Amino acid sequence: MKKKTLFIALASLVMGMTQANAQINLGEKALGAVQKGVTGFTFSDADAAALSKDAVIKMDKENPVADDKDPYTIRLKKVFGKHAAENGMTLNFKVYKLKEVNAFATADGSVRVYSGLMDIMDDNELLAVIGHEIGHVANHDSRDAVKAAYKKEALLDAAASQSDKVAAVTDSQLGKIGNAMIDSKHSRKQESEADMYSYDFMKRHGYNVNAVESAFNILAKLSEGKEASFFERMLSSHPDSKERAAEAKARAEKDGLYKPYVKQTAKPATAKKTTKKKKK
Secondary structure, eight states, X not given: OHHHHHHHHHHHHHHHHHHHHHHXXXXXXXXXXXXXXXXXXXXXXXXXXXXXXXXXXXXXHHSOBOOTTSHHXXXXXXXXXXXXXXXXXXXXXXXXXXXXXXXXXXXXXXXXXXXXXXXHOOHHHHHHHHHHHHHHHHTTHHHHHHHHHHHHHXXXXXXXXXXXXXXXOOHHHXXXXXXXXXXXXXXXXXXXXXXXXXXXXXXXXXXXXXXXXHHHHHXXXXXXXXXXXXXXXXXXTSOOHHHHXXXXXXXXXXXXXXXXXXXXOOOOOOOOOOOOOOOO
């Protein structure tokens, strides 16, 4: 009786191991199929632009966008409107009325600036920050970010991975891709190259290049204050803001353009003087 029980136990163990091996092999095959699909998957600039556009349309619907008559929109158009066609890129601009200090640009040329950023920076500093974000688009960092987000959200099974074209994504996946674009973690090298693009943008268009240093000094101060935790998360993969400010200063000194930056102040609106006619 004991021998019979032992035999059954051993048989069950062997069957269990066989089933486990079958599951492992099946998993390896599925994983291999996904990896094969991802390896052979092509993602063009046009694909990135189309997917980014859809994601931005969704984000615009879900965030408070300043209308054309809003002072934030009027200011942004005044500051950056002339650069709607920058370095071969067609750009469109909108303001999100959110307190966060942030801005981003996507592969389709959409530039979104948060009102919180506009509140703490003058026009030249704002130009420097937007120039940096556009640098990510020009350097294809934004394309790579949306490609990575698409792979994560859409290429989750073997069947989808076998397609060599961008498949349709669900509304939920599109939302996740949009969030990934905003929170994209660029490498330190990519950030440094975008910083250089910003400086060259300012110099090329005759703006005060010292605003680049000033903008990074503002971010450095914010990262040390009450908003430190937020900025630590946002800038976790970025080079240190103080370091970036120093690099911007060194570039300006090398070009013979450095001088301490004087922050612009908004000119108060003045009412037109009216003269009353004396009564006869």
